[in-house]
Amino acid sequence: MSKNFTNTFMLEALGLPLFTDIKSLSNYLGLSEKIIYLLSVKTQNYYKKFFLTKKRGGQREILAPSYSLKLVQRWILREILEKLPISSAAQAYIKGNGLGIKKNAEIHKNSLYILEIDFKDFFPSISRDKVFYLFRNIGYNILISNVLANLCTFENYLPQGGVCSPSLSNIICFKLDKRIHTLCLKRDINYSRYADDLAFSCDNKVSLIKSKHLISRIAKDEGFKLNDSKTRYLSPISHKIVTGITIDNGVLKAKKELKKLVRPMIFRSITSMDYTQNEKIRGIVAYVDSIEKGYKDSILKYIASLSTKFDFVVFEDIVREFNKHKFYKEVNDMVDKSKDYLSEEEFDDISDIIDIRNKYLKSIC
DSSP: OOTTOOOHHHHHHHTOOOOOSHHHHHHHHTOOHHHHHHHHHSGGGGEEEEEEEOTTSSEEEEEEEOHHHHHHHHHHHHHTGGGSOOOTTBOSSOTTOTTHHHHHHHTTTTOSEEEEEEEESHHHHSBHHHHHHHHHHTTOOHHHHHHHHHHHOBTTBOOTTOSSHHHHHHHHTHHHHHHHHHHHHHTTOEEEEETTEEEEEESOHHHHHHHHHHHHHHHHHTTOEEOGGGOEEEOTTSOEEETTEEEETTEEEOOHHHHHHHHHHHHHHHHHTOOTTHHHHHHHHHHHHHHSTTHHHHHHHHHHHHHTOHHHHTOHHHHHHHHHSOSOTTSOOOOOOHHHHOSTTTGGGGHHHHHHHHHHHHHHO
16 A cells, blocks of 8 residues: 555545645645644644642643644544544543533442552553554545644653543544453443543452453553552442542432532632632532532522621622622622611621621731
8 A cells, every 4th residue: 555545435434634745734724834844843842831730749741732733733623533433431521521520420320349440641651653543544644644643742642731632542542442341341340431540340349350450451452551559449338439429329429528619619709709719619519510410509599598698788898799790690689788787876786797807808818
């Protein structure tokens, strides 16, 4: 087969754009050939590197692509990668699957035993060669496969922070997922993968434990290494958590630590009249409500109870800011009661509240 061979039949069958050289790729992208050349050959110049501290110590490298490279990667993601198949075991990074993390936990909620395995250095373990052969195998010639691989990788590996990296990881893990899924089917084990977190469950403890070394062998054969420090066996008496979701007698629940954040944040916002955390509050509530239906309703009731609280309604400024920055449109306005309570005769009754509030406001300024 010629190096310049393009499998047009394969590309058309998959509904993928057909280009055979830089010029035709340039027409598709709407960028000059020179820019495409620079982005694909001098790729390291178009990333900003920074590090995030991991929960268990150490640093996680994040590579953020420049605006121009990000635009190209988004095009590759939309026009090529999102049209390619992934395994049914993959639950993360799927377009339109906003509750993938919940579905991932649901797969294992009725099993007695759970085995959790984590890959070490997941994205860096996926080499440029694997990305190149992905594009080559779907029909693009060697030149285009090289260019696309360069545009999606950084220094010969898949960068965490790249637009295409999540989708590419799912596609490239298709064979891994298939091999592990086949193994699990024979042993009546449920299997799911959320990025680099692999979860297995069944009612046979021995079968689950014996499968670990075979799973490790498959992972190693596919170019991945297990992070043994994060491997966990969970029994019926264990506190079961799958990808951050607690499983309690077959019922899914969000982390208690997360739920404990919300009410104090709301109370602080009202008291200090600082509503800059509104988006974060709504985000947490939406996440928890997606797992525990009815949680948002309980928060709405809590806000409603605060909106009539004597400690707040007697302060005109608190009422004004609350109504201006309401957490949700469903929440009724707070009614200003300052004129009812702040008469000279009754001022002494709430003077202590005023003093406490003023001290609080000074302490946070």
